Amino acid sequence: MRVLVTGGSGYVGSHAVRELVRGGHDVVIYDNLSTGHRFLSDGYPLIEGDIADGDRLREALQGMDAVMHFAASAYVGESVANPRKYFHNNVESALKMMDAVLETPVRRMIFSSTCATYGTPRQLPITEDSPKDPINPYGATKLFFERVLAAYSASAGLQFVALRYFNAAGAIADGSIGELHTPETHIIPLMMKAALGSAPPLSVFGGDLETPDGSCIRDYIHVSDLGAAHVKALEYLANGGPSISMNLGTGRGVSIRELISTFERLTGRTVPHSYAPPRAGDPPVLYADASLAERVLGWKATRDLETILASAWKWQQKIESQM
Ligand SMILES: NC(=O)c1ccc[n+]([C@@H]2O[C@H](COP(=O)([O-])OP(=O)(O)OC[C@H]3O[C@@H](n4cnc5c(N)ncnc54)[C@H](O)[C@@H]3O)[C@@H](O)[C@H]2O)c1
Structure with missing residues (x-):
């Protein structure tokens, strides 16, 4: 299939692009490079454009079978401090993108949603039926857009899969691409930079939370496993599967303390760190029940925490040596 990949120059999108091509699909990346990186698109067709630019997008959609958004x-954290940016980009611009899509024959969409749509869970693991009550503007924008997709699915024949990722982590096995956000706010790169001395000691937000070791618990899912799930979701839609939202995680919660100690054991490095108050909008525990994706897509995460950390470490060392 021919797939337009919005945000394909970013962290998760660039890994999904590689999985799509490996699966025999043709891709065109559509990205405004606001947080993405041109080099993550090297070797793949890239249209520089904003999703709010209907004319450019309609042109890019010519001949496409699906959009991965x-x-x-x-x-x-930024969404708490600057919600306008989030409502503008993730809702207003995304609605403009949908207007352009619906003016073309393209009716298949795969959307990057998030566990932040659930807010603070009342039960664990989090299933797709868990209440959706986001506690930060980022999660609110993603939940809103899922509802847009559901409405357009009912009214305009759109077929969609919304994939609610838990914490994307790790890097492609060959070390050619990996996680690179500017500014970096994600825990694994920050931990590795602290270990390398290229960033200040890691601030761990929350040291006496109501969790077994007092630190935050998250479900880290390898970014190439996420990419593989997107390929399965595309095939599911091509086979006429009905619109659906589903979790993508491993089902295993890992505390920050465990993350640090596993990394230290794997690499022999020490992570200088200190504890800071919990962040607003940050639930203490999040991990997925990922059984729906297994039942519907035949997909399951295949890479464990050690693989995630080893691949991220390979990437981080490479990128630091180039800086
Ligand atoms: N990283 C995670 O752990 C995680 C977890 C859950 C969901 N997600 C979702 O996955 C998607 C990718 O996240 P990421 O971590 O790769 O982030 P990223 O910032 O690396 O990638 C986002 C990409 O979208 C591009 N972009 C942003 N606004 C645009 C616009 N208006 N027009 C065109 N391009 C635009 C950016 O330039 C960038 O390349 C996002 O939708 C995010 O909400 C990520």
């Missing part, structure tokens, strides 16, 4: 503003 990764393009968004994606920092929880």
